[in-house]
Amino acid sequence: MKKHLGIKKVAFLGLCTALALLLAYVESLIPPVFAAVPGIKMGLPNIVILYVLYSLDVRYAATVSLVRLCISSMLFGNAMAFAYSLAGAVLSLAVMWALKKTNLLSGTGVSVAGGVCHNIGQVLVAMVLLDTPQIAYYMLVLSVTGIIAGVFVGVCGGILVKRVPVGKMFKF
Amino acid sequence: MGKFKDIIKKQESRKARNDVIFIASLLLVVLVLACVLFFSAEEGNTVRVTVDGRLFGEYSLLENTTVEIVNGDGYNLLIIEDGKAYVDTASCPDGICSSHRPVSRNGESIICLPNKVVIEIHTVTNSGPDIAV
Numbered sequence: 001m002k003k004h005l006g007i008k009k010v011a012f013l014g015l016c017t018a019l020a021l022l023l024a025y026v027e028s029l030i031p032p033v034f035a036a037v038p039g040i041k042m043g044l045p046n047i048v049i050l051y052v053l054y055s056l057d058v059r060y061a062a063t064v065s066l067v068r069l070c071i072s073s074m075l076f077g078n079a080m081a082f083a084y085s086l087a088g089a090v091l092s093l094a095v096m097w098a099l100k101k102t103n104l105l106s107g108t109g110v111s112v113a114g115g116v117c118h119n120i121g122q123v124l125v126a127m128v129l130l131d132t133p134q135i136a137y138y139m140l141v142l143s144v145t146g147i148i149a150g151v152f153v154g155v156c157g158g159i160l161v162k163r164v165p166v167g168k169m170f171k172f
Numbered sequence: 173m174g175k176f177k178d179i180i181k182k183q184e185s186r187k188a189r190n191d192v193i194f195i196a197s198l199l200l201v202v203l204v205l206a207c208v209l210f211f212s213a214e215e216g217n218t219v220r221v222t223v224d225g226r227l228f229g230e231y232s233l234l235e236n237t238t239v240e241i242v243n244g245d246g247y248n249l250l251i252i253e254d255g256k257a258y259v260d261t262a263s264c265p266d267g268i269c270s271s272h273r274p275v276s277r278n279g280e281s282i283i284c285l286p287n288k289v290v291i292e293i294h295t296v297t298n299s300g301p302d303i304a305v
Binding site for chain 1: 184187188190191194195198199202205206209222225279280281283285288290292
């Protein structure tokens with residue numbers, strides 16, 4: 001085990017970040033499905049995060065997620081959007097990591113929990129920023145769409161982990 | 173080797189079953205919460221408008237009125253009609269508030285994130301001199 005990050009790993013993580021960024025852009029082109037409730041998204045970049053979490057480690061997943069968020073908020077978002085996304089990303093990654101450790105659920109189940117937690121984080125930030133606890137009502141709709149998005153992301157991520165075995169491709 | 177594969181396979185199917193249980197229980201929790209909230213809500217009588225966390229004004233839901241909520245460049249036109257409140261037009265780019273269905277139940281709200289406007293339905297029990305019915 002080398003202590004420092006190998007060149008291959010840096011390059012691979014850079015590639016993952018770029019892919020996540022691109023997926024975030026693709027997602028921003030998709031018109032909202034249900035305009036009455038903001039925050040409904042497929043979470044396409046999370047496919048990459050899930051993939052890195054499963055094929056490498058939580059540290060790398062967190063790095064990719066954070067760098068992706070910073071760049072995408074600078075490119076397409078604003079400070080408010082960054083706060084919402086950051087809270088969602090941190091909470092969902094923490095919960096996904098914990099659930100993965102329990103080894104009770106498959107990637108899809110872990111992803112569903114991540115999707116719901118992403119929305120919980122966003123709603124919590126919205127409640128604090130707007131000082132309105134009533135926003136919690138949105139959680140009802142958001143948790144259902146979060147579950148659906150989580151299943152989609154989980155299935156895609158599972159395929160990716162199976163088909164692109166990074167541990168076998170490179171010797172890190 | 174075959175035995176090892178069997179163990180892995182068993183673990184996978186157990187996880188898949190756990191997944192289904194997990195998702196189903198999540199959906200059940202949401203459903204129960206939705207039912208509780210839906211059936212516990214009653215019609216409110218007051219519309220409270222806050223802009224950027226500060227109280228903008230309170231209006232009776234029982235009288236038909238039109239309120240122009242102006243905050244800097246942002247404006248939302250709130251209409252109270254037949255015991256229901258809705259946003260008719262707004263300056264926000266997403267138009268979420270103006271496409272929101274009319275609200276009348278206690279605790280229901282219309283929120284316009286770009287203009288930081290929150291419109292909430294409340295029930296005020298003691299009808300003081302400011303609410304003349």
